[in-house]
Amino acid sequence: MIFTFFNRTVVSLSIISLTGSIKNKKIIIIKDGHYVPAVKLCSWKDNKKAAYTITFDDARASHFQISAQELKQRKMVGTFYLNTKNISNWSSWKTLFYEGNEIGSHTYSHPYCTKISEEVLRYEIKKAKIDIMQNIVGNIDVSSFAYPYGSYNDSIRKIVLEYHLSARTAVNGINDFNLKEEEFGMLKAIWATSPYDIDALNNIVLETIQRNGYVIYIFHSVSNKE
Numbered sequence: 417m418i419f420t421f422f423n424r425t426v427v428s429l430s431i432i433s434l435t436g437s438i439k440n441k442k443i444i445i446i447k448d449g450h451y452v453p454a455v456k457l458c459s460w461k462d463n464k465k466a467a468y469t470i471t472f473d474d475a476r477a478s479h480f481q482i483s484a485q486e487l488k489q490r491k492m493v494g495t496f497y498l499n500t501k502n503i504s505n506w507s508s509w510k511t512l513f514y515e516g517n518e519i520g521s522h523t524y525s526h527p528y529c530t531k532i533s534e535e536v537l538r539y540e541i542k543k544a545k546i547d548i549m550q551n552i553v554g555n556i557d558v559s560s561f562a563y564p565y566g567s568y569n570d571s572i573r574k575i576v577l578e579y580h581l582s583a584r585t586a587v588n589g590i591n592d593f594n595l596k597e598e599e600f601g602m603l604k605a606i607w608a609t610s611p612y613d614i615d616a617l618n619n620i621v622l623e624t625i626q627r628n629g630y631v632i633y634i635f636h637s638v639s640n641k642e
Contacts, residue, residue, distance in 0.1 A: 459593050459628055466625040469632045470494040471584065471605070473522055473562055478638040480508040484517065497522035497562040497584075500547035510552045519552050520560040521545055521580065528567040537572065541579050560584070573601040584632055590623065591630040605632040 460467050470487070472479045475498040487494050495518040498509065513519050523529070524543040532540070545558045559581040566586025568576070576583045582600045589604035606612070606620055617633070624631040 466621075466628060467630045468621065468624060469630075470635065471497060471520075471562065471632055472635045472638070473497045474526070474636055475499055475503055475509070475522070476637055480512055482640050483635065483638045484512050484515070487517075488515065493517045495520050495560065497560075498544070498548060499523050499526040499564065500544045501525045503547070503551075506551040513552050518560065519548055519558065520562060521548060521558050522562050523564055526564045528565055529563055529572045530567045530569055534571075534575065537575060541576065545579060557581075568602070573598070577601045584634075586634070590620070590627060591632070593628050593630065603630075603632060605634050608633045608635050 459465075470492070472483055472494060475496070479496055483494065484496075493516045496509065496512060497520045499522040501524050503509070509519060521541065521544040523540040524547070525540065527536070527540060529537055529540075541561070548558050549555070561576050561580040561583040563572070563576075563583060563585055568583070568585060573583065577600070582603060584603045584605055586607070587602070587604045588606060590606075591599070591604050606617070608617060612620075620631060623629075
């Protein structure tokens, strides 16, 4: 997803990776034998109070015809999860990527991950990742994944995280800032569909800000009709 992972880097005599678990704690660094003023870590990029990602599943034409254009008008970007089997024209998705959107994996053929063998699962994950890298992002890693149908279990989560940094589920909810390592493979999300309307979705954003959290919205087909 397009959001800042919970690592901050401070340069002293060496590079120190600082995790979100020590946010808001003061850190004293020795540089060339001298103390440097203490620093305070922010939770999110630019010291924002929360983070959110807008995601679109299934590589639908309406995503680049409508969704991406609406985001662009608002100077926003999103994450587009592609199941790559039926994509014949890659140019539109490549354009989205070069406009700053993230391209994530939604497997090759969109199976229920809990209903296939480990061998097939690994093929689905690797094939989609190769397709996206060869046709869209080049040598840039495909860092995020979305489980088709939200279908996963702990074994599947572990396999997915061998190939990706994070994975989004279909479990309803807001993610806390202090995620445990294993939780990167089971990020919660909000389906942007009935019974939610725009007011309800905005209220979720406000709740996320209050919680210093991270919310992910899921969209599928998008229409500009009333």
